[in-house]
Amino acid sequence: MHYAELLKAREELTGPGGDFEIVEAEVLGKKLRVYKNAPPSIREFWASTKQFADRTYLIYEGERLTYAEAHEQVNAIAAWLFDQGVQPGDRVAIAMRNYPEWLLIYWACTSVGITVVGMNAWWTAEEMVYALKDSEPKALFLDAERLERVRDRPDLTGSMKMVGVRIPDLPANVTPWSEVIAHGGDMPDVTVDPDSDACIFYTSGTTGFPKGAQLTQRGCVANLMNMMYASASTALATQNATGVAPPEDPPPPVSLLTTPLFHVTANNCGAYATTAAGGAIVLMYRWDAGEALKIIEREKVSSLGGVPVMARELINHPDFEKTDTSSLAQLSGGGAQVPPDLVHKIESAISTARPATGYGMTETCGIITSVSADFFVDKPDSAGPAMPNFEVKCVDELGDTVAPGELGELWVKGSSVIKGYINRPEATAESITDGWLHTGDIARIDKDGFIFIVDRKKDMVLRGGENVYCAEVESVAYRHPAIAECSVFGVPDDRLGEEVGIAIVLKPGEKLTADEFREHCASIMAKHKVPRYVWFLADALPRNASGKFVKRDLRDRLSAELQSAGH
Template sequence: MQSERRNWPSVSLDETYRILTAPAAPFEMETIDVAGRPVRVYKKAYRDLRWIFEASKAWGDRTFLVFEDERLSFTEHYRAASALAWRLVDDYGVQKGDRVAIAMRNFPEWPIAFWAAATIGAIAVPLNAWGTGDDLAYGLRDSGASVAIVDGERLARLNSLTPGSHSAKLIAVRAVSDIRNATDTLENLIGPASNYRALPDRAPPDRDIHPDDDATILYTSGTTGRSKGALGTHRNIMCNLVNITFSSARAAIRRGDPLPAPPEAQKAVLLPVPFFHVTGCHSIMIPAMANGSKIVLMYKWNVEAALELIERERINSMSGVPSMTWQLLESPDFERRDVSSLEGLSYGGAAASPELTRKVAALCPGKFGGTGYGATETSSVSTSNGAEDYLARPDSVGPAVPGCDLRVIDEAGNVLPVGAIGELEIYGGNVVKGYWNNPQATAAAFRDGWYRTGDIVRMDAEGFVYLLDRAKDMLIRGGENVYCVEIEDALLAHPDIFEAAIVGIPDRVLGELVGAVVRTRAGSRLTADQVTEHLRPRLAAFKLPAHVDIRTEELPRTASGKIVKRQLREELAAKASAPG
């Protein structure tokens, strides 16, 4: 790979950032006052979500959304979302700052609901469609949503609850008549999808949106306790919109190439993750609206269906969790399908083995994997790693994007020197205001504009971040810190291991023992002893798992793709303590 890069990098990282953020440059920055604090923001960023929505009219009859055999153009989407915005105001009395919840699968109606709320200054509240009826009702109560737009499955779950579990007025989408009762439907309000083009071509009601107005409440994954609602502004989202375009520009300058020109042909992205997650909403849907891309939706993730869609729809990119990319590359259909349209595969939301980017490079010559680091609280992207930088540092999530400042702190909040291991803090225009209706959690996670991520990292002299562990999940075995990602990467280097998770098992003497849960590939006969022998030359003895649990089924994950380690920890602890 080094020979392929030849004289790379031709420009240092510092010089690359200087070139790209200088006056009149594409990523020019300025410092403004936000809530009494100086924040560096992109001078050429969109002002707010409504500006993007209005600009989307220029894409006209381009296809915006594909779902199975349904297609929705930008024109049809604009008229449908605008029509719904008027009905929300006229029929439901939605005012600026009111909360409008969305609870459904990735149907074409999801973006219609989102943009209808966002363009009238309401706060869009995407709820986790995987949640139970009680989870959904909690989100409606906690956010104080006055209206909720829900699909048939979510409506049935809410209808199963006792009356009074929430006070939101419901609008049903794709719901059969026997569960709708008196609930109004989106079709009744704006007509069927087949008639969207005939809807009035008029703008939504004007609400004088300011960049620092509240725009979204996105609930965190909630792997421990109740989810918290991250309150994001229009500026947060606009900052992220620019952040996600930076990686390709940085790669071009680093290799000495000119900046890539805007594409003449429409780009197509496959979306295998939920719209209600920050990646699906902020980093896929909103950019597609801004740049005229086509989004191809999946009812449910299936690797063979994904490869068929890549071939049929000429998909250029896909953004999912690492396990999805592994499944694509190792599917028997990968060689049989025409995937030549792919320009790269990006992934995040969970730790990615360095082997994955090498696999992408080997199977897709001249193309790159991409990864990064972000959170709901940072409106998605805070660091990014791609192209030659990723090949050179496949174990890093990359350096900060220009809109973010990073620092590493100790438990007392003191800033640590370069190379030290500590907790990552993030500051920037993409960092949300705090948690909705939760001042205690806000005070614990946000300090003078800095967001405490809870993630343990180290950062090298050039600013590349290496994610080591979650602070709350880090193991301490006999006084020694054990970073799970290091062991998980070593496990994933084994050709028979498809997924891996390291968890702590309580131990009376050492406090915690290292436990490993691995999912093997089809047909593998891997044993626990073989796993240990694979790790022995790669890790210090105290990091070797005391218990190895081998499985063939997929490990439990949240909707955002994170492995639910709490569940695995409980299961492994029970097995370890069982007699015999």
């Protein structure tokens, strides 16, 4: 493989005079790695896309919006907000599905230094109330489903300006979207502080109420530079190794966004990268593999990004073979580890598409690592090398750096690490030490600088003193051809502390017994890692709003069934 060429490409691109030159700068009192050529804020980035005026920008069902039309509406939204007294430093919440309006509101707010609060569209009324009281937005843009959840809470909505999006019959206290757009006007003339909050995204997967992560303008722009750098470094390394140059003037990308815009996967990674390239973003009402195949064929989609299970569902769908997917150049998975077997399935199932993944977090405004094409195929269980604006290290329980290649918790430091969590100084101090973010992931770093995520620090089964990493067991399970999806977790055990449990959904028409499955596992990995408890579920595994499997719900429900059965 071309690892020497990759290292050379990285040095060339990030060195003096390179397109992605890295320099040190003081950011909020800390010396951090930053991109010398990055736009100072999101305002300048969004303004730069005016050059794509006549191109199609947003596609949703039968609707299409050009870049020129998008800029006109973004300007109107920003001007309207200023007229309502919303100023730089204030917050505006968005609570809706992936409608085109989501992105228009986002660009309007971030272009004038107003902080976007991304509300999880799956939240109940109580969860919405918590986040709105926590973030105190001056205005709330929401669709019919979200309005229904908060309309009877005058204590909450009384002082907040509410705008209804795609709602035909509005209560008197809610402004129609059409009125905002009809306002017109120019983009207000302000200077945006690079270290101000661009958005508040609430983190999932923790106990209790979620934490509002403060993603800065600098951090979001740095993540865009990371996305662009990842593509450029892979392309340059491949060109240097093979002598084959990529097309000089490739067509604008067409990206199908499949995950919610209130998370960094769709917003900071998918939407930013496609917008920077002057491409078209296709939005879906909800994820459906069959509908996605129709969209890919109809819109000539070139890239599809989502959580790994979506790529698996696409390839396994009965209509896959009948659909023209030749426009696809990339199938990427993020938000969860891509099982190695899926990397090879993507590579073999679609001749034009290459597999890709990015490992990252809300707390890093997007990706920490990225890997694609030949490098991903060669190291399918890797998350790729760290992006150049990060320092990375693996540490032990005391926070001391472990030896190269050894397992430890991954810590990262760089210009796209969040400022902290709003109203949660203790949580901030717990997660960030002197600029180093504790990812909570167990990892190792190989000789080529590629990072391998072994598991979540707390997503691990401790069986009789032996660590069993869930991701490893899932990876082995997916090597069985009958399995469509699975999730591994710890089941409480009086003797060993925990036993390994797995919930499995089979592909249509397939049959598999628990004993046959255990034999499959035992032929590949150590006996103590083979699941003792095996559940076959008829329905798809439960997921949260970002598409990740909800292990805690599965574990609690299935463990309770065991207890009630006397196990």
